[in-house]
Amino acid sequence: MRIAVIIPSFNEVGNIADMLRKVDTGMCDLNMGSDHAIVSVDNGSTDGTQSVIASTNTKTHKVFIDNSTITAHGKGANIAKGLEYAKDFDAVLMFDADLKTFEPNWVALFVNEIVTNKTDLVAPIYTRNRYEGNTTNHFSCPLLSVAFDYLFLQPISGDFGFSKRLVNLLQGAFTWESDFKYGVDTVITWTALGNGLDVSQIQLGKKIHNPSFGKIVPMFQQVSISTIKQLSLNRERILKNLRNGIQLLGTDIQLINIDEEFVSKPSQESIQKTAQLVQERLTSTAFTAISKELGVVGIEHEPWVNGLATIAVKALTTPNMSYEYASKLETILSPLYLLRVLQYFDEIENLGVSDINILLSNQLKQIGDAITERIKDEQ
Numbered sequence: 394m395r396i397a398v399i400i401p402s403f404n405e406v407g408n409i410a411d412m413l414r415k416v417d418t419g420m421c422d423l424n425m426g427s428d429h430a431i432v433s434v435d436n437g438s439t440d441g442t443q444s445v446i447a448s449t450n451t452k453t454h455k456v457f458i459d460n461s462t463i464t465a466h467g468k469g470a471n472i473a474k475g476l477e478y479a480k481d482f483d484a485v486l487m488f489d490a491d492l493k494t495f496e497p498n499w500v501a502l503f504v505n506e507i508v509t510n511k512t513d514l515v516a517p518i519y520t521r522n523r524y525e526g527n528t529t530n531h532f533s534c535p536l537l538s539v540a541f542d543y544l545f546l547q548p549i550s551g552d553f554g555f556s557k558r559l560v561n562l563l564q565g566a567f568t569w570e571s572d573f574k575y576g577v578d579t580v581i582t583w584t585a586l587g588n589g590l591d592v593s594q595i596q597l598g599k600k601i602h603n604p605s606f607g608k609i610v611p612m613f614q615q616v617s618i619s620t621i622k623q624l625s626l627n628r629e630r631i632l633k634n635l636r637n638g639i640q641l642l643g644t645d646i647q648l649i650n651i652d653e654e655f656v657s658k659p660s661q662e663s664i665q666k667t668a669q670l671v672q673e674r675l676t677s678t679a680f681t682a683i684s685k686e687l688g689v690v691g692i693e694h695e696p697w698v699n700g701l702a703t704i705a706v707k708a709l710t711t712p713n714m715s716y717e718y719a720s721k722l723e724t725i726l727s728p729l730y731l732l733r734v735l736q737y738f739d740e741i742e743n744l745g746v747s748d749i750n751i752l753l754s755n756q757l758k759q760i761g762d763a764i765t766e767r768i769k770d771e772q
Contacts, residue, residue, distance in 0.1 A: 396420065396429045396504055397479035401471030402490040403436040409490050410449045416488065417451035420502030425508075430454045432478055434471040434519030437461025437576065442490075467615075468551075472581075473567045477517050481689035484508060485560050490549040499597060501602055503554035506593050513590035514582070515554030519600035520650040523741055524658045527606075527734045529752055530611050530649065530695065533579065536620060536705060539761040540631045541586040542639045544646060546594060549578035549616060551602075559585055567620055569716050575612045576607065576619025587630065596741045599652055606659040609734070610727070615750055617726050618719045624705060625714030628661070632709060633766045642761045646754040651746045664738070668671050674728035697733035698756065700726065702763035709764075710771055 402409055413431060419428050431453050433446045437460070446457055460474050472487060479485045485506040486494060488674050499517075506515040537545045557564070562584055567573055572580050582587055585592055605612065624631065676729055682690075687707065694697040704722045708714060741749050 397482040399475035399487040402592045403758040405490040406440045418640045420453040421495035436456040469573040469577030485555045493601045512593040514585040517597040535757040535760045548582040571615040571618040575615040579619040587627040609760040624708035670751040702730040708768040
């Protein structure tokens with residue numbers, strides 16, 4: 394039994410040594426032989442990360458891949474290279490290099506799901522700050538869950554476990570620029586569900602890592618473009634699911650685990666900058682022109698729910714989606730998403746955990762119902 398753990402990195406000098414040591418401890422605790430590997434893939438760090446990787450001793454065999462010379466830079470490029478190296482291993486895990494709450498026993502938890510329970514994709518369920526996970530809560534979780542009638546709570550968590558079967562399916566799955574960046578998790582999760590593979594989700598507790606709100610714009614752009622691609626690629630299966638009825642929409646849903654002891658809201662300055670960007674995007678000539686070109690109308694009421702449903706149906710009814718067309722759809726989607734995040738911050742300010750879950754659960758169901766109704770209208 395051979396296990397590989399991929400750690401993608403870019404300028405993580407402050408945390409990479411700790412991650413390597415903790416992963417190494419977890420690997421040594423497996424008691425499953427010694428033919429394992431920790432695969433560090435670095436995207437051309439300039440802060441000394443590569444030197445720290447080289448000087449950090451591990452009992453587990455350590456492989457370093459310098460990924461700085463490739464054209465496509467981003468986390469997805471690192472993961473694609475790591476998966477290429479690890480394609481002959483029996484189980485492969487990936488963990489972000491900036492994880493500050495990683496525990497060595499997480500390695501065994503992931504491996505057990507793959508080896509003992511024969512799961513193809515293992516995803517974590519983290520307890521998080523109420524102001525985090527915005528792309529997950531408003532976009533990735535609702536769309537993926539509705540598409541495959543399976544509640545996938547944190548499909549862009551950054552940390553996963555893979556069977557050899559899924560690793561092989563992912564060879565060559567990264568094709569668009571967005572896939573090689575923040576769209577990587579989308580490629581992984583949609584490939585697994587799109588091929589009918591077994592998925593499990595495990596509780597891991599608190600996740601603390603580098604703040605991501607400052608990257609909210611490029612992160613959503615890349616995730617949404619890769620998601621639009623996946624909607625088109627999996628259109629026949631998803632359309633069949635929608636026409637048969639999504640059972641998930643009739644169930645009680647709890648979407649998030651919130652750590653009430655850890656509340657960290659983005660700064661007022663960053664929120665104001667985002668609000669200004671929303672206004673600029675919504676009133677831009679590009680937004681107006683593309684909305685008219687694509688016939689995106691009727692989204693004034695509940696703009697996020699209706700806008701997302703409209704764009705999702707555009708993707709589902711477009712075979713052979715092009716990157717250019719997906720980018721046009723993202724131009725419509727991004728300002729609506731940012732607007733929704735700002736509204737959400739105001740809505741949850743004084744809400745308890747149960748009320749936040751109700752809010753997000755209702756939103757997921759509204760998105761699912763809106764997509765289903767629009768698909769019926771397309772028939």
